[in-house]
Amino acid sequence: MKKTLSSALALTALALVASPASAQTAGTVSAKIGYNQIIPQVRSGDLSAPSFPGTKIDVEEAGAPIVTASYMVTDNFSVEFYAGLGYKHDVVGDGAIAGVGKIGSVQQVSPTLFAQYRFLAASSMVRPYVGLGLTYAYFYGEEGSAALTALTNPGGAPTRMEADDAWGISPQIGATVNVDRNWFVDVSVIKTLLTSKSHLSTGQSIETKLDPIAVNLSLGYRF
Numbered sequence: 001m002k003k004t005l006s007s008a009l010a011l012t013a014l015a016l017v018a019s020p021a022s023a024q025t026a027g028t029v030s031a032k033i034g035y036n037q038i039i040p041q042v043r044s045g046d047l048s049a050p051s052f053p054g055t056k057i058d059v060e061e062a063g064a065p066i067v068t069a070s071y072m073v074t075d076n077f078s079v080e081f082y083a084g085l086g087y088k089h090d091v092v093g094d095g096a097i098a099g100v101g102k103i104g105s106v107q108q109v110s111p112t113l114f115a116q117y118r119f120l121a122a123s124s125m126v127r128p129y130v131g132l133g134l135t136y137a138y139f140y141g142e143e144g145s146a147a148l149t150a151l152t153n154p155g156g157a158p159t160r161m162e163a164d165d166a167w168g169i170s171p172q173i174g175a176t177v178n179v180d181r182n183w184f185v186d187v188s189v190i191k192t193l194l195t196s197k198s199h200l201s202t203g204q205s206i207e208t209k210l211d212p213i214a215v216n217l218s219l220g221y222r223f
Contacts, residue, residue: 024176024222025075025122032068032186034218037061038087038110043209044094051152051204056095057103059210062087066216068186075122080131082112086140093147103148104161107141110192112170131172135192137210139163144200152202160201168194182222190214 044056066084073079086107093100116131142161149159174188194210 024072024078024118024127026072028072028222030070030184030220030222032066032070032218032220034066034068034186034216035063036066036082036084036214036216037063038089039213039215040089041209041211041213042094043211045207046095047152047206048204052096054096055151055206056093056097057198057206057208058092058094059106059208060090060092062089066218068218068220070116076118078116078118078129080114080116082114082133084109088141093151097151100147100151102145103151104142104144106139106143106161106163108137108139108163110135110137112136112190112192114170114172116172118176125178126175128175129173131170131174131188133170133172133190135168135170135194137166137168137192137194137196139165139196142198148200152200152204157201161198163198164196166194166196168192176220184220184222186218186220188216190216 039061040059042058047055064085064087066082068080068082070078070080086109088105088107090102091104091106093103112133112135114131114133116129118127118129120127142163144159144161152159170190170192172188172190177185179185191213196210197205197207199205
């Protein structure tokens with residue numbers, strides 16, 4: 001089994017080395033489809049009064065397919081647009097209410113426009129790159145759970161929640177590996193500096209630094 005796996009990896013590596021690299025020159029257009037995992041790095045404020053002191057939240061990670069289109073402005077500079085299906089994040093209690101579990105959920109889409117610099121020659125098989133993007137996070141489909149109602153409006157109507165949309169700056173680091181003249185594999189890591197404020201139907205609010213890290217892997221085609 002190990003010998004077979006080693007042989008397969010060696011043949012794959014040989015095929016990649018032997019494959020002619022396609023030049024990523026000025027005017028090249030490419031498209032990618034892949035998968036993106038968003039991992040929020042949450043720093044929560046306190047829920048406004050009336051609430052238990054130190055009532056905070058955490059936001060769990062979520063993944064979704066993405067599509068990307070890019071254009072090489074020069075041999076080294078490119079612009080790239082990220083979009084994809086919506087992500088659904090569970091919101092859980094933290095701080096004074098840690099352990100209560102899920103208190104709600106929120107869906108979001110976060111299209112991002114990047115300016116990128118690609119290192120090495122345009123014909124290189126592997127091209128690392130860095131980018132800086134502008135992200136718009138659109139939140140929708142917010143739902144509060146029974147636990148949220150029990151905490152904020154016990155015995156009353158279900159508590160509703162709404163999150164403010166937000167803009168963020170997104171540094172990026174990644175690399176493209178050419179498979180043949182047209183096909184390539186791309187991997188990147190993105191850190192978005194993002195803060196949003198959520199509002200409850202009870203009149204309370206909470207500000208949260210989300211600052212998510214996104215890790216994605218895509219298969220691309222160069223036209």
